[in-house]
Amino acid sequence: MRRGHFSPDDLPAWSVLNDVAFVNVKVADIKGRGYGLVAERDLVAKDDDTESPTLLTIPKDIILSVKHVEQYAKENKSFRQLLDAVGHQSTRGSILLFLLTQQVLASPDYEGGLGPSTPWTQYFSILPTQVPIPTMWTELELSRLKNTSLESAVSAKLTVLTREFDDLRASLSELAYWNDLLTIDEAITIRDWILLDALFRSRSLELPKSGESMVPGLDLVNHSSKATAYYDENDKGKAVLHLREGCSVARGDEITIDYGRDKSPAEMLFSYGFIDIDSTTRSLTLPLEPLDDDPLAKPKLAVFGKPPKLQITEGESGVARWNGDFVYLMCLNEEDGLDFKVVQETNGSNHLKMFWQDSDITNPSDTFKSIIQGHELYPIFELRALTVVLIITSHQLEELVAGQENNVTPGSVRPEIWQAATQLRLIETSILERSIKAFEDQVSPNPGVLGVLGIHNTINPVLQQSTITLYEFFSSMECY
Structure with missing residues (x-):
């Protein structure tokens, strides 16, 4: 019409x-x-x-x-x-x-x-x-x-x-x-x-x-x-x-x-079609998926109830931070105290419930990180989460760099779109590079966490492997 x-x-x-x-x-x-x-x-x-x-x-x-x-x-x-x-x-x-x-x-x-x-x-x-x-x-x-x-x-x-x-x-x-x-x-x-x-x-x-x-x-x-x-x-x-x-x-x-x-470069491009080069907001959001060999993957996703995401933010001081509550859920198993049960209500309907240390946390009023912080093994849980974040960001950077190698030339797309997409790639590459360096420093051996746990020598090989091995690796990190 x-x-x-x-x-x-x-x-x-x-x-x-x-x-x-x-x-x-x-x-x-x-x-x-x-x-x-x-x-x-x-x-x-x-x-x-x-x-x-x-x-x-x-x-x-x-x-x-x-x-x-x-x-x-x-x-x-x-x-x-x-x-x-x-x-x-x-x-x-x-x-x-x-x-x-x-x-x-x-x-x-x-x-x-x-x-x-x-x-x-x-x-x-x-x-x-x-x-x-x-x-x-x-x-x-x-x-x-x-x-x-x-x-x-x-x-x-x-x-x-x-x-x-x-x-x-x-x-x-x-x-x-x-x-x-x-x-x-x-x-x-x-x-x-x-x-x-x-x-x-x-x-x-x-x-x-x-x-x-x-x-x-x-x-x-x-x-x-x-x-x-x-x-x-x-x-x-x-x-x-x-x-x-x-x-x-x-x-x-x-x-x-x-x-x-506060909108990230990707959000600005997604909603408005341009990137504000004067903006100081440097962040990106990545989709999350459960670990491939996690037997609790489906119930975790079902109870979480929304598409899980990982947000990486680089502050004005250059310090990288990550935020993604599902990451902690990815890293926990039944041996840690995580459990799922199908509960039958009085009206006959069935509902999937999630429990942590026998407490129902299906609809938590707080973040999952806050719920598990009081556990004696929380330093290990935090290390697991950081390891996952480091692997995801490292993989994303590799894919981003590889994605630049295609046959699309500047003259084949509209100039403003070529410029916007190029800006996005450069910004996200920079954020990932700086964030990975910061996360690697946090995962590296230190007396407060890895030195005490005695597992720092096992981290680097895991980072070089597929996430298929991660769930087994996390299961071994529970009793140090």
């Missing part, structure tokens, strides 16, 4: 009609950054100002939140049928259905049947048809992510999006209008669904009162880790953009906000 076209030149008129107020700022095409907000005159917010200057105000009734979607469903019977058929699954899911409806309403091919247009119908037409996030990259471009922390994340996301679209088509098979669009005419395809997800992820933000939302006008403001503005909601429910205290912006300079200073 063809997209409607709404020029940014028409945005001032649209803003007046919908009470969106740009104050001393305007939308402009910024080289290399797309559309953004620039100052129309010199702006200053002093440190002692009681109220920072307002730059943009968006009325409550066009903030696209879950409440907005619910209200629209009350006013539009066709949309309510669509929403009910799919099942009100999540804020994201509801907003994507709303955007899908606006896409149809805004299309030149639309012939009626879904109700009247909304302010979002016209605004949707200004949104880009391409978003430079990895889920919209070509296969060749995706190969540049080989063995980075993003490779599995993007693959998993595309699998989820495909399943969502297939479920959407199945759910709407009884609604003739939507069934024709999705199945018979194929006017809406999986590529449309991927685009809607990309628009939501790259433009949604968390408002204090409305929660996760899309805000027209505010979504045009670009990112900077040295942001000059911030957004909020006032007592009337309006979204507002303020100049930060102590900031000054010269006429013609760009107004920016912070998309999330």
Whole structure:
């Protein structure tokens, strides 16, 4: 289905009609950054100002939140049928259905049947048809992510999006209008669904009162880790953009906000399509799997209840840290005091329970590390965990370096994507190299742990072997 076209030149008129107020700022095409907000005159917010200057105000009734979607469903019977058929699954899911409806309403091919247009119908037409996030990259471009922390994340996301679209088509098979669009005419395809997800992820933000939302006008403001503005909601429910205290912006300079200073380079690329080279956040997240020969692998995963991950963080001081509660679970066995039982409830249902030293920890209120810290063998458990982390990070670095050796050349992919993927590889290589050195120093012989345990001579050979031998190795580390 063809997209409607709404020029940014028409945005001032649209803003007046919908009470969106740009104050001393305007939308402009910024080289290399797309559309953004620039100052129309010199702006200053002093440190002692009681109220920072307002730059943009968006009325409550066009903030696209879950409440907005619910209200629209009350006013539009066709949309309510669509929403009910799919099942009100999540804020994201509801907003994507709303955007899908606006896409149809805004299309030149639309012939009626879904109700009247909304302010979002016209605004949707200004949104880009391409978003430079990895889920919209070509296969060749995706190969540049080989063995980075993003490779599995993007693959998993595309699998989820495909399943969502297939479920959407199945759910709407009884609604003739939507069934024709999705199945018979194929006017809406999986590529449309991927685009809607990309628009939501790259433009949604968390408002204090409305929660996760899309805000027209505010979504045009670009990112900077040295942001000059911030957004909020006032007592009337309006979204507002303020100049930060102590900031000054010269006429013609760009107004920016912070998309999330704690987001890793991979997260920024995954959600927004770029890496902030000025960010000081250096971290990466890797998926975890139980040890291959662990007889408790399946129950551990089942009780843990979510995809296990390992986060490696390099602080501003250069000190590497790791965080991943499942790592401790990977390293423990029945001889240590870990046990699983199928418990039958009074209503006849069966549930898998996890026990540590005979205490039920199926739904712990604390981290698993905290639970086992009081055990007399905790130093050994900590050593096991660190050994696993060192092996995983070492393997990841080897794979990352090997992944650079492919036949993809700079001219075969878009320059901005080549640059972003290259930046990610360089950053993650640096983090891994420094982290491995730090973890090796912690595993090396010292009187406090390995010297007392008398096992330091066995560590290095294990690190050179497959994880298939690790579970047996850990079982031998329990009685020193």
